[in-house]
Amino acid sequence: MSIKGRKFAGKGEAVASHYAFGPLEDDIIIKHRLLTRTTTTRGEPPLKKLQKKFTTFALEIEKEADNYSDCERLAKAFLQELDTFEIPLLKSKAVIDANVREKENFNELKGEINKQIVQAQADIEDLKRQLEESKVERKHKEEGEAIRKLIAMQPPRSETQKVITELEKEIAMLEAENTASSRTLDLRKKQFALLLHVVDELQNTIEEEQRSLVEEMRNVVDDHNKSGSEDATMGPEAMAVD
Numbered sequence: 001m002s003i004k005g006r007k008f009a010g011k012g013e014a015v016a017s018h019y020a021f022g023p024l025e026d027d028i029i030i031k032h033r034l035l036t037r038t039t040t041t042r043g044e045p046p047l048k049k050l051q052k053k054f055t056t057f058a059l060e061i062e063k064e065a066d067n068y069s070d071c072e073r074l075a076k077a078f079l080q081e082l083d084t085f086e087i088p089l090l091k092s093k094a095v096i097d098a099n100v101r102e103k104e105n106f107n108e109l110k111g112e113i114n115k116q117i118v119q120a121q122a123d124i125e126d127l128k129r130q131l132e133e134s135k136v137e138r139k140h141k142e143e144g145e146a147i148r149k150l151i152a153m154q155p156p157r158s159e160t161q162k163v164i165t166e167l168e169k170e171i172a173m174l175e176a177e178n179t180a181s182s183r184t185l186d187l188r189k190k191q192f193a194l195l196l197h198v199v200d201e202l203q204n205t206i207e208e209e210q211r212s213l214v215e216e217m218r219n220v221v222d223d224h225n226k227s228g229s230e231d232a233t234m235g236p237e238a239m240a241v242d
Contacts, residue, residue: 050085053078 057074060067154160 046081046085046088050078050081053081 053074057071057078060071060074
């Protein structure tokens with residue numbers, strides 16, 4: 001694995017950082033360190049050192065020579081290395097247990113917060129409903145106050161009743177006058193119709209008389225003409241007689 005170098009900028013220039021590993025490689029390294037209990041990239045991993053101690057101890061036991069002191073020394077070294085290896089494990093277990101408890105506490109807190117959120121939303125909806133009801137109630141109060149002011153501006157009921165009574169009397173008088181006027185108008189209509197009928201009859205009579213007079217005058221003229229013709233035929237004697 002190649003390690004990228006770092007570029008150091010001069011005075012007044014920004015420093016461009018170049019990481020040695022990418023995100024995926026970092027995950028692999030961290031996972032490997034957790035499994036091998038390695039806290040640094042330098043030195044031999046603790047698990048490998050423990051494995052070597054155990055292998056050395058096992059090989060020493062398998063020997064047939066009188067090596068009790070060596071076996072005891074290797075056993076103590078192995079147990080010491082095992083204790084050294086176990087301490088981080090215990091620390092890790094304590095951290096894991098603490099994280100589990102913290103997670104449980106967080107879940108409980110999250111559940112409580114969710115309940116509070118739901119309750120807050122319900123309270124908000126309830127407050128919205130109360131606000132709308134308050135707006136409607138306030139509107140009704142304002143309308144009632146406006147009506148009350150209008151009523152207060154009006155005259156007393158006694159005066160209003162007096163005015164109504166006077167108006168009713170005037171209406172009755174006007175109705176009576178209207179009735180009388182209607183009767184008078186009907187009478188005038190009948191009289192006018194009768195007058196028109198009389199005029200029409202009179203005109204007819206005059207026309208008949210005129211026609212009769214013209215007829216009489218025509219007869220007289222005709223008679224005069226006839227008599228004049230007879231006189232002309234009779235001669236001077238007849239004229240002398242006339």
